[in-house]
Amino acid sequence: MAQILALSRSLHLQHKLRVGLASFRARSMSSLNTRARAVFSAAVEGVQPDMVVRRGLERHGDKLHVGGQSFTLTNNLYLVGFGKAVLGMAAEAERIVGDHLIKGVVSVPHGIQNTLRSHGKEKMLLENNSRITVMEGAKHNLPDTDAQKSAECIRDLASSLTEKDLLLVLISGGGSALLPAPAPPMSLQEKQDVTRKLAAAGATIQELNTVRRALSLLKGGGLAQCASPAKVVALILSDVIGDPLDLIASGPTVRSESSPEEVWAILDNYKLSESLPSSVKEVLSNSMPSRRSRMKNGPQEVKDNVLNVVIGSNTIALECASRKASELGLRPVILSPGVCGDVRSVARLYGLLSSFACCPGKEPPPELAAAILKLGPEVGIESWDLCRTMNVLVGERKEGWGATCLLAGGEPTVKLIGKGRGGRNQELAMRVGLELSDEEVKSGAVFLSGGTDGQDGPTEAAGAVTDGELKEEAASQGLDTDGFLANNDSFTFFSRLSEGRRLLNPGLTGTNVMDVHVMLLPPSPQKDLQ
Incomplete structure (x- = not known):
């Protein structure tokens, strides 16, 4: 009888411990979920258009300071811009330069002014008495006749300037589609057909931009060439990994070093040379430097001005996210701003990093570190960044630090095989959740992936938040994760899962610097329960 009572008490204590541990994990995940969202919000807030312009552009009297240089203002300032975040950038720039601004033209996405008003973002709109003309175009983020008209107005303004003038150029993600200026006699449709065929054939973004620049009057330094001999200052909000100036909006203020021979080599490689329209062949038959020199002055002058x-x-x-994580009591570790590659490989990496941080024992097994390093080249992360991160995670384990906030960013890719709704952030979050669910020892990690522009693919969500309970939660609600992934239908999955509470819905942010990934790794729960 005594043995039965002792066994009963033991089972009761074990049950209480399991309940207590489950309760702790639930509270921990809820807390980490909230903090992950706060960290993401801080990342987006840190690159708001008005904030980045204020950091980059200062005026003291008649002096304009930018990039370590100073320019004298004598009512000689003109402004042009193109991109998803440019409207907010232009509004702040006009507030800074004041009456020295004579005239401006910005090309922005179709419907953005009404959208910003409906989201309560009036500070990103121009004043009623603004000297800047707003032109909307590029519906569905594709070059169209409205965007082409905007580009013509921008070109006309730039071409009218003299050596006494200063042109302020505002550039952000989406700028390429908003500044279409096909070189004559080629039409916009013909140019689009060439780039569309290249993309379908598997051309890289670098190859696509090389061809775009060759077929454009304004890309690849063409806009700066039009503005010469005026001084040109370009403020750039980058949406490209590594911030290569020649790739952001196809580099309208960056002199292109590409030759027609390089362009022909790309077209030959994808077997498109023979099928090109005669107008495209005519454009490519002329060297780009000579074509632009006929527009105005020599190419060297652009570089100097x-x-x-x-x-x-x-x-x-x-x-900015790292500073917010510290404020919230988390230990931040920035992995890399250059995450790329297939979302399946990226998800696997995050799953391995979670296992590495939280596996039992004092030292993670060497084979786990080797697997992480092997994935590095596939996801665009240098070995030394991975080694540095793993060293920090080992140090946290040994020294008993609190929860860790692993931060990364970039632009992974999704292989489209289905017809569902979703984007790379929601699919990545879903796949990471499944990786965390499959861990032998669930770490209690929380993962968030979100697009800084507030939109993930053709959906109203920016991304999603997930954890190791995802698979069990989906099964309990009759949701087939494999089926949703096979159809690239991550938005529908998260919308149905727990009434959409895992979705990230910040609304339109007015900025765009690719994606932000936040993975929160909790401390050992046993230690916290003692």
Whole structure:
């Protein structure tokens, strides 16, 4: 009888411990979920258009300071811009430069002014008495006749300037589609057909931009060439990994070093040379430098008169997120702002990092570290960044630090095989959740992936938040995770899962510096329960 009572008490205590541990994990995940969302919000807030312009552009009297240089203002300032975040950038720039601004033209996405008003973001709109003309176009983020008209107005303004003038150029993600200026006699449709066929054939973004620049009057330094001999200052909000100036909006203020021979080589490689329209062949038969020199002055003059400054990027967003994580009692570790590659490989990496941080024992097994390093090249992360991160995670384990906030950013890719709704952030979050669910020892990690523009693919969500309970939660609600992934239908999955509470819905943010990933790794629950 005594043995039965002792066994009963033991089972009761074990049940209480399991309940207590489950309760702790639930509270911990809820807390980490809230903090992950706060960290993401801080990342987005740190690259708001008005904030990045204020950091990058200062005025003291009649002096304009930018990028370590100073320019004298004598009512000689003109402004042009193109991109998803440019409207907010232009509004803040006009507030800074004041009456020295004579005239401006910005090309922005179709419907953005009404959208910003409906989201309560009036500070990103121009004043009623603004000297800047707003032109909307590029519906569905594709070049169209409205965007082409905007580009013509921008070109006309730039071409009218003299050596006494200063042109302020505002550039953000989406700028390429908003500045279409096909070189004559080629039509916009013909140019689009060429780039569409290249993309379908598997051309890289670098190859696509090389061809775009060759077929454009304004890309690849063409805009700066039009503005010469005026001074040109470009403020750039980067949406490209590594912030390469020649790739952001196809580099309208960056002199292109590409030759027609390089362009022909790309077209030959994808077997498109023979099928090109005669107008495209005519454009490519002329060298780009000579074509542009006929527009105005020699190419060397562009380089001397242009200052390009990146004022906002994924790196800056991650730094702001890191500061917020520290405020919330988390230990921040920035992995990389250059995550790329297939979302399946990226998800696997995050699953391995979670296992590495939280596996039992004092030292993670060497084979786990080797697997992480092997994935590095596939996801665009240098070995030294992975080694540095793993060293920090080992140190946290040994020294008993609190929860860790692993931060990264970039732009992974999704292989489209289905017809569902979703985007790379929601699919990545879903796949990471399944990785965490399959861990032998669930770490209690929480993962968030979100697009800084507030939109993930053709959905109203920016991304999603997930954890190791995802698979069990989906099964309890009759949701087939494999089926949703096979159809690239992550938005529908998260919308149905627990009434959409895992979705990330910040609304339109007015900025765009690619994606932000936040993975919160909790401390050992046993230690906290003692």
